[in-house]
Amino acid sequence: MTLDLYRGHLHDRTRTWTSLHPEERKRRATQAAAVKDPEVLWALTEAHLTQHAASGVLTSRHTLTSYRAGLRAFLRHAEQRAWNILRPTREDAQDWVGDMLASGRSIATVRVRIAAAAALYKALRWADATQAHPFETVVIPKDRRHGLEKNAPYTEAQVNSALRAAERHPTRSAELRALLLVLAHGGLRIDEALNLKWSDVQLAPPTPGLIVQLGKGRKSRGVPLSPRLRAALMTYRALPRTARHREEFIFPYRTWRGAARHVQPLFAHLSGEQFRGFHALRKAMGSRLYAQLGDFGAVAEVLGHADINTTRGYVRVGEERARTAMDSW
Structure with missing residues (x-):
């Protein structure tokens, strides 16, 4: 020996x-x-x-x-x-x-x-x-190139289409819906999502939310839960845990490759579209939140961006404002 x-x-x-x-x-x-x-x-x-x-x-x-x-x-x-x-x-x-x-x-x-x-x-x-x-x-x-040219965010319709595809999955429906919404409504990076623990999640009112422990740059932040994300997490949590789950972690995948193997097929049915990675889901959240708030600082805080210029790469502000102005011409 x-x-x-x-x-x-x-x-x-x-x-x-x-x-x-x-x-x-x-x-x-x-x-x-x-x-x-x-x-x-x-x-x-x-x-x-x-x-x-x-x-x-x-x-x-x-x-x-x-x-x-x-x-x-x-x-x-x-x-x-x-x-x-x-x-x-x-x-x-x-x-x-x-x-x-x-x-x-x-x-x-x-x-x-x-x-x-x-x-x-x-x-x-x-x-x-x-x-x-x-x-x-x-x-x-x-x-x-603008960030949207390199990897544009998924549209709301595309996210919803992927969620419907997740519902039809024979064994991982609740799990995949929860993961998609953590990314598209919570705006988490894939590593942050895979390192989430149930102890980081507060599902009960009045302030449901989750804590991203040690995100990029080893910084923690709070993220509010949309009603759909909260409902998806509650449904998923109620299911019995299986041997493939990892201790107290929410999701069973250890790496983004493992998660992609199950998420990628959810986008295969989109006409003229293919899976463009998890970051396009994070960008979808940032773009949608900015469209409602019009505040880069608030969006950067939720996404955990240290530099607000990173957040600017999620939205074509000038183009959208010009489009709105020109609609009345």
Whole structure:
């Protein structure tokens, strides 16, 4: 029998690298970089993020998943172009940016992948395997499209259509309705929704609402419940819990991919429409709330936006005002 470190929790997995002698950490990192081993290099990057990034062990699962995918994409490119990862040339990083843009990748995707690769190099420098900073001066074009052009919010009719499709689901009807309304009426990010606990929800009058614990930026906020969302949560809560549910969490899905597998088919029947991700549901809530309040500050507070300009990307204010004015011409 041999002993090994427990790797279940993020902090425990980090010890695989932090407990090593510096010379051994350098040797393993150098060896993994030489053969472009995605598993070992991700483990190293994850350990560095956990130990030295701003959020540390509180780094969100979504961020880790996104960085892991970006790192794999970088390593595939490095393999195809025969990069020496520990000694990249000055032009290598910018060449990868050009390749991604030329292949049709969105600017947002390019930024995430560059961030993941930069995180890898921070980890390699931490392990003393290299001193390279290949992404420090890389240039990525600004995305000048309006937020609604990149991913428009679902209309109220489209949300209602998806809700009707959820009602017809043979086994998850109440669950899917509750999730859709938490996103489209509560305006939660998908990670926030999947981390909701029943203890965060107040269903009884006079002030039904929910508390988003540690949203983006580790900030908590209160969100009021619409009558439909409150009714959906009450119906869902009354059902017996099954083995697939996760302790005190409201929804059983651990990742957005797991949730998307069940939500995506609800949009398949929409004419000329396809599932555009969960953020379009959040934008639907922000757009609808602004249309009623006309107050970016109030909408930003409910959505948990630190910068009100982010909220502005949910609504075409000038176009709507012009349309209203011109209707009387």
